[in-house]
Amino acid sequence: MLLNRERAMELMERDGLDALIAVTPNNVLYLSDFDTDFLYDVPWVACAILPRDPDIPPCLVVTEIEAAVLVQRPTWMPDKRLYYFGVYGGVLKVHTFAEDTELKGEDLAIRRMVAELEEEPYAGINGAVCAMLSETGLDKGRLGFDDTRFAGLLGDTVEHAEVVDAGNLLIEIRMVKSPDEIAILKEAAVKNEAALRSALAAISDGATWNDVYTAYEVRVVEQGARPFATFNGAGPMSAGAGRPEREYVIRPGDQVCFDSMMKWRRYMGDAQRTAVLGEASPKLERYWKAYMAGIDEAYSNLRPGIQTGELRNRVIQAVRAAGLPSFELAFTHGIGLDHIEVPFIAGGNLGDFRIEENMVLNIDMELHEIGWGGMFFEESVRITANGSERLYDLERDLIRV
Numbered sequence: 001m002l003l004n005r006e007r008a009m010e011l012m013e014r015d016g017l018d019a020l021i022a023v024t025p026n027n028v029l030y031l032s033d034f035d036t037d038f039l040y041d042v043p044w045v046a047c048a049i050l051p052r053d054p055d056i057p058p059c060l061v062v063t064e065i066e067a068a069v070l071v072q073r074p075t076w077m078p079d080k081r082l083y084y085f086g087v088y089g090g091v092l093k094v095h096t097f098a099e100d101t102e103l104k105g106e107d108l109a110i111r112r113m114v115a116e117l118e119e120e121p122y123a124g125i126n127g128a129v130c131a132m133l134s135e136t137g138l139d140k141g142r143l144g145f146d147d148t149r150f151a152g153l154l155g156d157t158v159e160h161a162e163v164v165d166a167g168n169l170l171i172e173i174r175m176v177k178s179p180d181e182i183a184i185l186k187e188a189a190v191k192n193e194a195a196l197r198s199a200l201a202a203i204s205d206g207a208t209w210n211d212v213y214t215a216y217e218v219r220v221v222e223q224g225a226r227p228f229a230t231f232n233g234a235g236p237m238s239a240g241a242g243r244p245e246r247e248y249v250i251r252p253g254d255q256v257c258f259d260s261m262m263k264w265r266r267y268m269g270d271a272q273r274t275a276v277l278g279e280a281s282p283k284l285e286r287y288w289k290a291y292m293a294g295i296d297e298a299y300s301n302l303r304p305g306i307q308t309g310e311l312r313n314r315v316i317q318a319v320r321a322a323g324l325p326s327f328e329l330a331f332t333h334g335i336g337l338d339h340i341e342v343p344f345i346a347g348g349n350l351g352d353f354r355i356e357e358n359m360v361l362n363i364d365m366e367l368h369e370i371g372w373g374g375m376f377f378e379e380s381v382r383i384t385a386n387g388s389e390r391l392y393d394l395e396r397d398l399i400r401v
Contacts, residue, residue, distance in 0.1 A: 001033060001076055001178060001180055002029065002030050002033055002178060002180055002181055003030060003031055003033075003050075003178060004173060004174075004176055004177065004178040004181075007173055007176050008020070008050065008173045009052060011169060011172060011173055012050075012052045012144070012169075013052065015144070015164075015166075015169060016142055017052060017142050017143070017144040017164065017166065017169075018051065018052055018053070018138055018141030018142050018143060019049055019050060019051045019052065019056075019138050019141060019143050019144065020048075020049070020050040020144045020146075020166055020169075020170065021047065021048075021049050021129075021143055021144065021145045021146070021150070021151075021166075022047065022048045022049075022050075022145075022146045022170065023043075023044045023046070023047050023145075023146065023147050023150045024146050024147055025039045025040045026266070026337040026338060027048070027146045027170050028046045028047065028048045028060075029266060029337065030170070030174055030337060031048035031050050031058075031077075032046075032048040032058075032060045032075045032076070032077050033073075033075050033076055034046065034048070034060055034062065034069075034070065034073065034075045035073060035265075035266060036066055036069045036073070038063075038065065038066060038069075044125060044147075044150055044153070045062070045063055045125070046060065046061060046062045046063070046066075046125070047059075047060070047061040047125055047128075047129050047150075048060050048061075048077065049061075049129070049132060049133075049138075051136065051138060056136045056138070057077070057078040057079040058076075058077040058078065058079065059077060059079035059080075059081065059132045060075045060077040060079070060080050060081070061081045061082075061083060061125055061128045061129055061132070062080075062081075062082060062083075063082065063083060063084070063085055063125070064082045064083065064084050064085070064093065064094055064095065064114060064117055065085060065092075065094045067082060067094075067095060067110045067113050067114055068106070068110055070113070071106050071109045071110055071113070072106065079132065080113075081117075081122070081128045081131075081132065082113060082114070082116070082117040082122075082128070083117070083122035083123065083124060083125050083127060083128040084117070084121060084122065084123050084124075085124075086123045086124045090123075091121065091123045095110065095111075095114050097111050097114075125153075126153045126154055126155070129154060130154055130155075130157040133154070133157055133158070133161075134157060138161070139157050139158060139160065139161055140160045140161055141161055141162070142161070142162040142164060143158065143161050143162065143163055143164065144164045144165075144166025144169060144170075145163060145164070145165065145166055145167075146166055146167045146170050147167070148163055148164075148165050151163045168343055168344060171334075171338075171341055171342070171343055172343055174334075174336055174337065174341055175334045175336075175341055175343075175353070175356075175359055176356055176357075176358050176359055177336065177358050177359065177360050177382075181267070181336060181360075182358065182360065182382060184264065184265050184267045185267055185268075185269075185335070185336065185360050185380065185382075185391065186391055187264055187265070188225070188262070188263075188264035188265075188267050188268060188269035189269055189271070189379075189380055189391035189392050191220070191223045191225050191262065191264055191269060192220075192225075192260060192261075192262050192264075192269030192270070192271055192392075193271065193392050193393065193394050194219060194223065195216050195217075195219035195220045195223070195225075195260065195262065196216065196258060196260050196271060196273065196394060197394075198215045198216060198218070198219035199212050199213070199215045199216035199219070199258065199260070200273075200275055200399060200401060201215070202214075202215035203250060203256055203275060203277055203401045204250075204277070204401075205250070205251065205252055205277065205278075206249055206250075207249070207250050208246065208247055208248060208249055208250065209233050209234045209237065209246045209247075209248055209250060209256075210246035210247050212234075212250070212256065213230050213246055216230055216258070216260055217230055220262045223264075224264075225262045225263060225264045225269070226262060226263040226264075227261075227262050227263075228261040228262050228263050228268065228339070229242070229259070229261045230258075230259075230260055230261070231257075231258070231259035231260075232257040232258065232259050232374060232376060233246075233256075233257060233374070234248075234250045234254045234255065234256040234257070234277075234373075235248075235250065235251060235254035235255065235373055236370075236371060236372060236373050237373075238254075238255055238256065238257040238373040238374035238376075239367075239368040239369050239370050239371075239372065239373050239374040240368055240370060240374075241259075241366075241368065242259075250277055251277070252277050252278035252279070253276070253277065253278055253279060253280070253281055254276070254277050254373075255274055255275070255276050255280075255284055255373050255374065255375065256274070256275045256276070256277065256401075257272070257273075257274050257275075257373070257374045257375065257376040258271070258272055258273050258274075258275075258376060259272045259366075259376055259378065260272070261339060266337055267336060267337060268335050268336065268337070268338070268339050269380075270335055270339060270362055270378065270380065271378055271379045271380070271392055271394065272364070272365075272366070272376035272377055272378035272379070273376065273377065273394060273399055274288070274374075274375045274376050274377065274398055274399065275398070275399035275400070275401050276398060276399070276400055276401065277401050278401075280398065280400070283372070284375075284398075285398075286323055286324075287323075287324055287367070287375060288375065288397075288398045289322060289323065290319050290320075290322035290323040290324035290327070291319060291324070291327075291365065291367075291375055291377060292322075292396075292397065293318045293319055293321070293322035294315045294316070294318045294319035294322070294327070294330065294365060295363075295365070295377055295396055296318075297314050297315050297318035298311065298314075298315050298330075298363045298365075299363075299381075299388065301314055302355070302361070302363070302381060302383065302387060302388040303355070303383070303384075303386060303387050303388065304355055304356055304357045304383060304385065305354065305355065306354070306355050307352055307353070307354055307355070308331070308332040308352050308353055308354075308355065309352035311332055311355075312330050312331055312332065315330045315363075315365065316328065316330050319365075324367075326367075326369070327367060329364075329365065329366040329367065329368070330363075330364065330365045330366075331350055331364055332355075332361050332362065332363055332364070333350065333361065333362055333364065334359055334360065334361055334362075335360055335361065335362050335380055336360065355383055356383065357383050357384065357385055358382065358383060359382075359383045360380055360381070360382050360383075360391070361380070361381055361383060361388075362378055362379065362380050362381075363377075363378060363379065363381070364378045365377045365378065366378075377396070379391065379392040379394070379396075380392065
């Protein structure tokens with residue numbers, strides 16, 4: 001189960017919520033374990049409802065189109081409801097069943113699932129959700145929505161409910177990982193590191209940044225994962241986040257900077273490194289020595305209880321004191337189904353938070369010196385009871401090619 005249910009119940013009780021209602025893709029997946037590409041295609045195509053009362057079964061509502069997926073990838077939620085897609089004033093019925101064949105196994109399970117829907121043929125997701133809320137008494141409760149606009153679709157059913165924006169609460173819940181999430185994030189890190197090593201192997205005199213970029217993304221796909229974003233570049237072009245121009249040649253002495261992100265089972269792999277082709281310049285050596293002071297400072301302080309804002313300040317002070325007074329860009333963020341899992345991120349603001357055990361965090365350090373180039377370092381760690389556990393084996397130092 002992806003859901004950290006104990007933490008969810010604690011925070012729902014803290015905020016006085018009777019249920020969480022999720023319709024955004026990552027939150028539906030997180031609450032229910034139901035994973036399908038269609039979930040990421042059509043808005044509000046599925047809904048996961050997590051009541052606080054243990055006597056009310058958690059509920060997953062999905063379209064009849066997805067019945068076969070639900071059979072092969074069942075949710076842990078005991079209350080499963082289908083609905084028909086509404087279309088042109090009617091409903092879109094996808095499945096028909098062979099009358100001259102005895103259905104068995106998965107096919108029989110799909111038939112039974114659709115037969116239950118035919119007894120109560122909901123048109124649109126709102127009908128199924130409204131029925132669940134009314135049957136359980138949650139229609140009069142304090143309901144936390146990850147998208148409060150969805151509450152408007154429920155009409156009079158939630159007239160006597162208290163609708164609360166729970167988008168940030170769900171991020172807060174998700175920031176402390178369950179064992180299943182930690183296992184997936186470790187797998188993602190292994191695959192991302194393998195792709196990074198392939199990209200490093202592609203660096204040579206005369207190779208282009210696009211050659212290196214492509215080597216990373218090809219290796220990601222070869223492992224069954226999905227590229228998410230591949231930044232940053234080489235030489236002077238390594239400064240400035242994500243420059244789109246990639247057809248330029250890497251020369252000896254150039255630093256090659258990576259901010260490499262991919263997805264494995266919807267979870268992020270995210271790491272940064274800096275390599276140099278041939279001999280590093282005295283400036284790069286001097287800058288990197290200062291960087292290492294910040295990296296060491298970060299890892300010596302990563303433990304439960306410290307605030308991320310305090311950690312940032314310590315890292316910046318360490319780098320500046322070691323000889324790089326212009327250094328500014330350092331921060332820590334959670335990672336999981338989203339690239340950046342941080343409270344209060346909306347509007348381009350990163351919230352400060354207290355580090356807790358079993359968070360999986362990324363330490364992000366970047367330098368963008370326009371006209372000279374960049375330096376990048378980032379990797380994921382799991383917070384333990386007394387410190388941290390690395391998810392990557394890739395060396396932390398400047399990588400010399």
